[in-house]
Amino acid sequence: MPQALAVIAGYYLLSAAFISSEFNFGYFIGFSFFSMIAGYLWLNCFSEFQYDHHIASISACASIVALLLPALFLKSPIRPFWTPSHAGFSKILDSILLLSGMTLVAGAMYNFDVAQLVRLIKLDADIYLARETLKFPKLLDYLLGITATALLPFAFACFVERRRGGRAAAALSLLFLFYPVTLSKIALFSAVWIGLIALSARFIEARLLTILSLLCPVALGVFLIVLRKLGVLQGSLVGSYFALINFRMMTFPSLAMDYYNEFFSKNELTHFCQISFLKAFASCPYHEPLGIVIYNAFGIGGYFNASLFATEGIASVGPWFAPLAAFAGGLVLALGNRVSAGLSPRMVLTSAALLPQIFLNVPLTVALATHGVLVLFLLWYITPRTSVQHE
Numbered sequence: 001m002p003q004a005l006a007v008i009a010g011y012y013l014l015s016a017a018f019i020s021s022e023f024n025f026g027y028f029i030g031f032s033f034f035s036m037i038a039g040y041l042w043l044n045c046f047s048e049f050q051y052d053h054h055i056a057s058i059s060a061c062a063s064i065v066a067l068l069l070p071a072l073f074l075k076s077p078i079r080p081f082w083t084p085s086h087a088g089f090s091k092i093l094d095s096i097l098l099l100s101g102m103t104l105v106a107g108a109m110y111n112f113d114v115a116q117l118v119r120l121i122k123l124d125a126d127i128y129l130a131r132e133t134l135k136f137p138k139l140l141d142y143l144l145g146i147t148a149t150a151l152l153p154f155a156f157a158c159f160v161e162r163r164r165g166g167r168a169a170a171a172l173s174l175l176f177l178f179y180p181v182t183l184s185k186i187a188l189f190s191a192v193w194i195g196l197i198a199l200s201a202r203f204i205e206a207r208l209l210t211i212l213s214l215l216c217p218v219a220l221g222v223f224l225i226v227l228r229k230l231g232v233l234q235g236s237l238v239g240s241y242f243a244l245i246n247f248r249m250m251t252f253p254s255l256a257m258d259y260y261n262e263f264f265s266k267n268e269l270t271h272f273c274q275i276s277f278l279k280a281f282a283s284c285p286y287h288e289p290l291g292i293v294i295y296n297a298f299g300i301g302g303y304f305n306a307s308l309f310a311t312e313g314i315a316s317v318g319p320w321f322a323p324l325a326a327f328a329g330g331l332v333l334a335l336g337n338r339v340s341a342g343l344s345p346r347m348v349l350t351s352a353a354l355l356p357q358i359f360l361n362v363p364l365t366v367a368l369a370t371h372g373v374l375v376l377f378l379l380w381y382i383t384p385r386t387s388v389q390h391e
Helices: 002-020 025-044 053-073 086-110 114-121 127-131 138-161 165-182 185-200 206-229 237-264 290-298 309-340 345-351 355-361 364-369 373-382
Strands: none
Touching: 002 025, 002 053, 025 053, 025 206, 025 237, 025 309, 025 345, 025 355, 053 237, 053 309, 086 138, 086 165, 138 165, 138 185, 138 345, 138 373, 165 185, 185 206, 185 237, 185 345, 206 237, 206 345, 237 290, 237 309, 237 355, 309 364, 309 373, 345 373, 355 364, 355 373, 364 373
């Protein structure tokens, strides 16, 4: 325990970078990564695996520094080559709502079961077993991810800035309807979470809200567990909340680094062959997604889909070169800073509200393509800054 406390105390000296930086997209995502690495360093002190923990710790610290340098401090704006008119931008936002509705209808043709909502209300854990059986056409699968993670949050953020309450409510309603179609945990909470972020951003400074958006859900989980231990609360709701928020969403990304370090210290690195479009040009020792590979190797209770630190870093190039992969990730976040420069902090926070969990739980390439981060960057880039002000 004393060693773990000393490691974390030393690591948190790096938090000075957040104190000296202004808010931007890289700040928002970078703080989640910073917290994830803190969790890994703590777990690493108690890990029973046999890989070189000293090298892994140094690599993790070097990786977060390599990511934060560009993510926090590269933020000069890029002049857009084209921006739509005020009326044209309004049509783009309305088109997003229309496309989202059409995507939902298409998805519902493959899966829409009201009974799943009933099972959700009853906190039936088996509901997520059904998710593994869902199969959508590839194009529709991409559309579902991009629409739910990027398009609708962006449209909602713009409607909020323009004080278009009806359309903002429509965007949130569509977001909620993604849950009975996809059975995604993120889809379940996304509408409430995005609305809460938009409301909080009216009263709380963006950097502080970034910290609170991570701290408050975790603190609530701990508080609920304490109340249950004291006999104040009963039932399964407390355990379900703690398992989903504190463990699955917060602890798993850190724990994944421990498992990936162990597996790839004894097995062949991927050299990025896990990236879909590279598989056509290079042989790969692994024919399944890395999350399934790790699951099959350790028999743990779920797929370890992990962040760029574990996938593009540890799995692809190993701990010695993982900081280079993290630096590349930092450059991607810096691109987000540059294309969103000039937008209000509230709009950036709201339109990107779901992305911290995405980046923590999937590889960078998956976040960019499948979850629409590149699409969001493009929308930020062409957004007329005067068209997202109050009408």
